[in-house]
Amino acid sequence: MGETPWTIERIRDALGSPDLAQRFLGEINRAPAHELLTVFAKWERIAKGTLHAVEQARELAAFDERGEQLPGEWIDATHRILGEPGPARGAA
Numbered sequence: 001m002g003e004t005p006w007t008i009e010r011i012r013d014a015l016g017s018p019d020l021a022q023r024f025l026g027e028i029n030r031a032p033a034h035e036l037l038t039v040f041a042k043w044e045r046i047a048k049g050t051l052h053a054v055e056q057a058r059e060l061a062a063f064d065e066r067g068e069q070l071p072g073e074w075i076d077a078t079h080r081i082l083g084e085p086g087p088a089r090g091a092a
Helices: 008-015 018-030 033-065 078-082
Strands: none
Touching (some): 008 018, 008 033, 018 033
8 A cells, every 4th residue: 555645735734833834835825837736846845854854853762762872973063052162173
């Protein structure tokens, strides 16, 4: 059995954010007929990417909940998120 087909409703739901969903609906509703497939394909890619990111986050959260080391290499970017100066390049 194949994957559920992508529809406007499915894309809207997959986006997860009401603001993003509203932006999608606005674009799809204002698109001229000859651009509908292009706009739809753009937002389908965004929705697929969003679902993939959510799945990855859930997998990483499961590692964290079990107290396990997260797989892969991770760079600590806490200073960027907090807006603080980071470590100096080349510092030991």
